[in-house]
Amino acid sequence: MVTICLYFQVHQPKRLRKYTYFDIGKNHCYEDDTANREIFLKVANKCYLPTNALLLDLIKKHKNVFKIAFSLTGVFIEQCKRYSPETLDSFKRLAATGQVEFLNETYYHSLSFLFSQEEFKQQVAEHRELIKKEFNYDATTFRNTELIYNNELAKVVESLGYKTILAEGADKILGWRSANFVYQPKGCNQLKLLLRNYHLTDDIAFRFSERTWSEYPVYADKYACWLHALHGQADVINLFMDFETFGEHQWQESGIFEFLKHMPDYVLRHPEYTFMTPSEVTQKLQPVASLDVPYFMSWADVDRDLSAWRGNDLQEDALRAVYALEQDVYALHDPGMLATWRGFLTSDHFYYMCTKYAADGDVHKYFNPYRNPYEAYINYQNIVCDFTLEVAKKKTQLFQKMPIPKEKYTFADQLWNFFRRWIGVKYE
């Protein structure tokens, strides 16, 4: 048996508004609501709604055979509720079929694992609750932002109780080995690892409408043939991609919807082929070997590393500035401030500051609301600066509000109170 494992990443960042130095201290509204609404509705109409309708048809047509998995970020679900509730409903209809798995990740699509385990765990817990609440689904599979992965992450994820984790089938890690089998992360005994087959994924996600590609055009039958050709050398073929592939990155005119509509038919013509969700795959299949990934890898760009978000000084400086606020924000116990801060952690903000313009420059440009990485950096730092001042202000207020005990004051108490007031005045 060969299993096809389809998983779609659904994420839409919240873009920040144009924020200049003159706004600092005056304006504490950071999101570009207009742009976010516009983009969300555009993508909903081009991608989310038509693709979900198509997937629902496929699931009904191939009862208990065609299965898929989704990972919806918290940021995405929030925007769904605000701008397009029917999109959320379409996901709920898919969930109700029972043939869809929902994964967990960091709520804010953040790089938090690289900076703070505490923050990482909180965001995962928040996301787990959200998925439970919206879809009544207890996720057992985890994927980290942009498939960022190493041994350390696997251990933490195992300790959180997950059974399956997804990662990139990067050549530099696999060497002679194949991504088409289940592995066990080094140092884990429960968790199982599924690796993306990037060749076959990119044939759809990147090359599908590329006219200069020698295989253009790809129809469902041709693609199914490629999958069938792996019979005997694969347990599972993991096709992990952005959901926006359908209708947004590959336009409707490219025939991507026709492709998706017919692909399961052609794949299932081979009696040895079937579809499964990640958790089903790992329940059924045993790991063939342990896989050692000592350093971080991701699914981004040709480099398959962290350089899309941590590749230059602009990004490092911005990341440092925002993560430095962590303890102060926790100490406020203010859910609004915490959510605002976490919004700044979304990885896309740092992606916009990327300065490497090699083969992936076009991809970076496509997603970028800023004219260049420098503007992205300036805007972000202005906002973080204003937020830092707000945090400091709230902290002082909190300090002053602390109740002063009413009992008899000793001299030392009075001294202490005086000192506290004095500090408060100084920082006001």
Place this chain on the structure above:
Amino acid sequence: MTIKVLMYGWEFPPRISGGLGTACYAIVRELAKRDIDLTLVLPQTITNPDIDNVNLIGCDNLITANDPEIEGMVNIKYPEIATHLSPYVSAKDFKRFLCNETLQDFFALLAKMNLPIELKAMAMATAEAQMSDARITGKYGVNLLVEVFRYALVAGGLAKNIEHSIIHAHDWLTMLAALEARCYSHKPVVLHIHALETDRSGLWIDRRIFAIEKYGMEQADQIVAVSQYTKNNIVQYYGIAPEKITVVHNGVYCNSNLNSATANNARPKMVLFLGRMTHQKGPYFFIEIARRVLEKRSDVQFVLAGTGDLTREIIERAANLRIGKNVHFTGFLDADRVREIYQLADVYVMPSVSEPFGLSALEALSYNVPAIITKQSGVAEVLKHTLVSDFWDTEDIAAKVLALLEYPALRRTSLANEQKGLQAITWGRTAEKIIELYKKMI
């Protein structure tokens, strides 16, 4: 007898992008008030959407609308040709498409000019290089230098029809126009030097621009330098006789509504840099100063207002030092925003490597913002109570920034004394000195 002046000027409001525009405007305004019959020739600039978004309103309209003082007093003329000349374009990014003008026409124009053979040869070579370049790209591009010669010829020609007794030009871009005008009227030429190629480019000067500057200053009857510092440079680098150079400092208009920095204590302290981000203005040193100050106290914000060829490098440097949260870049600011940013500032730092004058320091003081200036600036000659450092001594400047932030007494004393001094440094005085010079020359 009223003195009739033919002036080759520069930017006018609202299109002001630097000190030269401000200075020209103020000088024209003050001369007009003092009964000088002034004809101002301005390049008819075409706004280039790639360079800026400022729409140029017809200057005549603007003066009637904004400034009743000069209305009817100044006769403004535009030469027939439109040009892309502006004081801060550099030769390498200057490209203009020319439809009817051909190389032969240009050579014909050039032949009519009274120029030394070396400069003509240079102009021809530049134009020819441009043409061969154009042949490759299939476009007619025109080099900045070629444009300067064309402008000189056409603008200079205006002298034939305008009655005048003095010709006054500002900086190298209009020098040749003034000299050309002299060929028709045989009236004395005053060259007003606001900046030199040696200031702008340090060691990497453009020899061709240097040659034009040197020729222009040699030919001029009188030279006005904006500072002793500039006069020294003219003598030292260009070999001009010091006797024909007069130092006339720039002035400043005092602001009635002053910055009340004490009013908003809640705001973090702000240190300002305002100027083009080029080698001359020393933004790199400003970042070094920021780093040193932030090592001592973290509640200080640094703002760099302006753009230039070093912008990206400077942003990267700030990020590299991990001080980006405290260093803000505003890009180019218009006049209203400049006013606003001065009012937000607690300290103004001008780390210029070589500054002929440094109007921005005076402006900062007029907004009640104490300044730190470099010894390599002309403004240091008029500001006696302002802190001065070498541009490279970032440790010293940082210490002075901290001192101004920490010790209110220092700030108050320096400002109070300087404010008194500012009363004397007016554009009116500048204009009077210029008139004095005119009178000597007639």
